[in-house]
Amino acid sequence: MTYNVNDFDSLDVVNSDRNHVWHHLSQHKAYETSDPMVIVKGEGMRVWDAKGNEYLDAVSGAVWTVNVGYGRTEIADAVRDQLVSMNYFAHSAGNVPAALFSKKLIEKMPGMSRVYFSNSGSEANEKAFKIVRQIAHKKYGGKKTKILYRERDYHGTTIATLSATGQLERRAQYGPFVPDFVEVPHCCEYRAQEEADKDNYGVWAADQIEKVILQEGPETVGALCLEPITAGGGVIEPPAGYWDRVQEICRKYDILLHIDEVVCGLGRTGKWFGYQHYGVQPDIVTMAKGVASGYAAISCTVTTEAVFEAFKEDENPRLGYFRDISTFGGCTAGPAAALVNMQIIEDEKLLENVTMQGEYLRGRLNQLKEKHPLVGDVRGKGLFAGFEMVKDRTSKEPVDEATASAVQAHCMASGVIIGRTNRSFETLNNTICLAPALIATQADIDQIVDAIDEALTEVASKL
Numbered sequence: 001m002t003y004n005v006n007d008f009d010s011l012d013v014v015n016s017d018r019n020h021v022w023h024h025l026s027q028h029k030a031y032e033t034s035d036p037m038v039i040v041k042g043e044g045m046r047v048w049d050a051k052g053n054e055y056l057d058a059v060s061g062a063v064w065t066v067n068v069g070y071g072r073t074e075i076a077d078a079v080r081d082q083l084v085s086m087n088y089f090a091h092s093a094g095n096v097p098a099a100l101f102s103k104k105l106i107e108k109m110p111g112m113s114r115v116y117f118s119n120s121g122s123e124a125n126e127k128a129f130k131i132v133r134q135i136a137h138k139k140y141g142g143k144k145t146k147i148l149y150r151e152r153d154y155h156g157t158t159i160a161t162l163s164a165t166g167q168l169e170r171r172a173q174y175g176p177f178v179p180d181f182v183e184v185p186h187c188c189e190y191r192a193q194e195e196a197d198k199d200n201y202g203v204w205a206a207d208q209i210e211k212v213i214l215q216e217g218p219e220t221v222g223a224l225c226l227e228p229i230t231a232g233g234g235v236i237e238p239p240a241g242y243w244d245r246v247q248e249i250c251r252k253y254d255i256l257l258h259i260d261e262v263v264c265g266l267g268r269t270g271k272w273f274g275y276q277h278y279g280v281q282p283d284i285v286t287m288a289k290g291v292a293s294g295y296a297a298i299s300c301t302v303t304t305e306a307v308f309e310a311f312k313e314d315e316n317p318r319l320g321y322f323r324d325i326s327t328f329g330g331c332t333a334g335p336a337a338a339l340v341n342m343q344i345i346e347d348e349k350l351l352e353n354v355t356m357q358g359e360y361l362r363g364r365l366n367q368l369k370e371k372h373p374l375v376g377d378v379r380g381k382g383l384f385a386g387f388e389m390v391k392d393r394t395s396k397e398p399v400d401e402a403t404a405s406a407v408q409a410h411c412m413a414s415g416v417i418i419g420r421t422n423r424s425f426e427t428l429n430n431t432i433c434l435a436p437a438l439i440a441t442q443a444d445i446d447q448i449v450d451a452i453d454e455a456l457t458e459v460a461s462k463l
């Protein structure tokens with residue numbers, strides 16, 4: 001039997017899925033009374049399910065991934081040609097698309113130098129942690145193994161990346177965790193800690209990181225790992241002053257700054273990378289989702305030349321290199337897709353589009369806030385936005401999960417897929433998240449926000 005993408009029986013697919021597939025992040029009990037959703041086609045901003053329903057996808061593949069939109073034949077053609085020419089060789093040897101993509105990527109990342117390939121955001125972060133740990137052993141006699149991460153940030157699904165994740169529901173029942181991962185407080189101004197300096201919150205929040213470093217002992221801390229804008233933890237942009245102070249603290253205590261751009265990378269916020277809004281210079285940057293917009297599995301751990309140099313020598317000559325491999329980091333489909341993906345972002349001036357449509361999106365969400373008391377706080381940057389739903393604006397008490405999920409379900413029924421913080425932070429599963437493809441037009445955004453507007457009216461009327 002050969003697989004023909006256009007020749008399948010929808011009922012058979014849905015039943016096979018229900019009987020044999022274990023979906024990600026899904027409670028399968030629901031499929032005892034309703035059909036699982038099977039997506040069969042995508043084009044531009046839109047997808048279709050096996051039942052023929054059309055949806056405007058406001059979250060780029062549910063998890064903010066398909067940055068350049070669905071149905072890009074130019075990426076598919078490049079990947080096909082690449083696979084026929086040379087599909088795989090372990091990445092201890094180079095390959096053409098990896099070399100060309102790395103050069104192009106580094107041109108967009110001043111101060112950075114080397115690209116290490118793997119397959120998922122979690123894996124890219126694992127590589128970063130291993131780099132930090134090996135440097136601790138090479139340069140600091142086994143000290144500086146601690147890695148700081150922030151409350152509400154997410155860095156992946158493996159045990160080490162979960163150990164570096166500040167979201168309680170994600171971690172529940174997966175312990176015990178890897179030692180030497182230490183949490184620092186969040187920096188969400190809307191939910192500023194009681195004792196915080198509200199007039200200078202950005203600097204205050206960064207100062208809390210310094211406090212943790214001093215408690216732990218700066219000689220034990222190797223790296224600080226942060227999302228540029230917290231994504232699944234609630235779309236939280238650090239307030240003014242935060243990043244300058246973070247950079248200062250890292251330099252003061254000789255701590256590597258690792259920025260996790262798995263969500264924000266490759267244009268989502270209107271610059272190539274989220275950190276580039278804040279004038280900060282990281283030592284390690286990880287990226288995945290938008291790198292090839294989901295056309296192939298690829299992730300990158302990018303370092304400065306100084307980090308790379310540290311691996312060239314060791315007292316023990318057998319240890320003078322990064323003893324790590326990712327078998328499928330040698331697949332050529334990923335970098336071939338990534339190369340064309342970047343070219344599309346440039347040719348179609350998508351960074352400019354993200355900035356323009358992002359302003360429009362936030363403007364429209366702020367109008368919703370004026371109209372609906374359920375909307376407590378509108379946040380985000382570029383085509384990455386979220387708003388918190390609250391029972392009461394003064395107390396800021398979050399709505400319960402069922403209310404936020406009813407808004408999501410209502411939008412779905414009207415043909416718009418939106419996201420929400422989900423199983424991420426025990427009491428704050430109340431943030432609606434939007435991350436439409438970077439090609440979104442004003443009409444797309446109107447359709448998304450109109451659907452949310454109606455959903456909020458409907459849900460509020462039943463409270």
Ligand code: PLP
Binds near residue numbers: 120123154262
């Ligand atoms: N880092 C961040 C910020 C993420 O949002 C995610 C996934 O959502 C990851 C890492 C993990 O990426 P992956 O699911 O590709 O392993």
